Amino acid sequence: MAKITASVFTSHVPAIGAAMDLGKTQEDYWKPLFTGYEYSKQWMKDNKPDVIILVFNDHATAFSLDMIPTFAIGTAAEYTPADEGFGPRPVPKVMGHPDLASHIAHSVIQQDFDLTIVNKMDVDHGLTVPLSLMCGEKDPVKDSWPCPVIPFAVNVVQYPVPSGQRCFNLGKAIRKAVESFDEDLNVHIWGTGGMSHQLQGARAGLINREWDNAWLDQMIADPVACAATPHIDYVREAGSEGIELVMWLIARGAMSDVSYDATDLEAARAHSVRVAHRFYHVPASNTAVGHLILENN
Known part of the structure; x- marks a missing residue:
């Protein structure tokens, strides 16, 4: 059967893609950020998946305010x-x-989650920037991404947006779906967006380093509690665009340590996750950048 073996979490700031495309990665402003992904690019080569499920939000490219699934x-x-x-x-x-x-x-859908099926769409920086960060710069003609990608778009642009709990539970459903696929595939699931940032209004430019890292600590160690974080906490502490972090909870919900009986200590040890890499940097175009790689035990 197919298995989810790892999850990757990263911000998808559009300016990061522009810095790569314009050859600015070694400039003083950008070099510390890209240095934080050097481990990740090697990890990606050493742990090449057969398929990536990439959770992101569309930025009015494939969808518009006329229709947002x-x-x-x-x-x-x-x-x-x-x-x-x-x-x-x-x-x-x-x-x-x-x-x-x-x-x-x-x-x-049979597990009672309503999904919109998209048979044709263009993908924006929300999907391509994480691929560039993890896989390095690629020539659009000569190169290809290392494996197929399944885009999974989440509305975090127009309210109402899904709760963290809903996203976490969806991750569990995706894991169950993958494990019922009758082909031996190594699957990664990526959660993208965030961390703290606000692009408009009186608090434009907000970055909350302390809250970001406390949220990461909790997402790693106690994802059930993290999933219960209400929307108002994201908006108040991480800015209006900080709500993108609920997408990380889809990837976290798909990891093996959330699918066992929490009272079973032996199962807990068998289904533990390992932090392979963690990185945090501010700022990148007035945005906090968070990055994490988790591996199933």
Whole structure:
């Protein structure tokens, strides 16, 4: 059967992609951030997945205020990098995995989660920046991403947005779906967006380093409690765009340590997760950047 072996969490700041595309990664402003992903790029080579489920939010590219699904899964064979107003990023086309994506959609819907099925869409920086950070710079013609990617879009743009608890439970459902797929696949699930940032209003530029790291501590050690964090806490402490962190809880909910009986100590040891890498940096274009890699035991 297919298995989720690791989860990756990272911010997807659009300026990070621009810095890579314009050759600015070694400039004084950007170098500390990209240094924090050097381990991750090597880890990705050493732990190459067969498929990535990449949870992100669309930024009015594939969807608009006319129609915004709460949860949408891409089932297409390929996805083109979107033109977000400055031309598409010079990165390779994203290849999908229609068989696994369709299976996940069927399984998750049967578990009472309503998903929108997307057979065609362009993907913006929310998806391509994490790929660039983890896989390095790629020539759009000569290179390809290391494996197929299943885009999983979450509405964190227009209220009402899903709760952290809903996202966490969805992660559990995705894990169950993957494990019922009758093919031996090594699957990674990535949660992207965040951390603290606000792009408008009187608090524009807000960054809350202390809250960000406390939230990361809790997401790692006590994800059940973290999933119960109410929306108002994200908005108050992490800014209006800090709500993107609920997407990380989908990836966290898909890890093995949340699927056992918490009173069973032997099961707890067998299903523990390991922190392979953790990184935090501010600022990147007035945004806090968080990054984490978790491996199933």
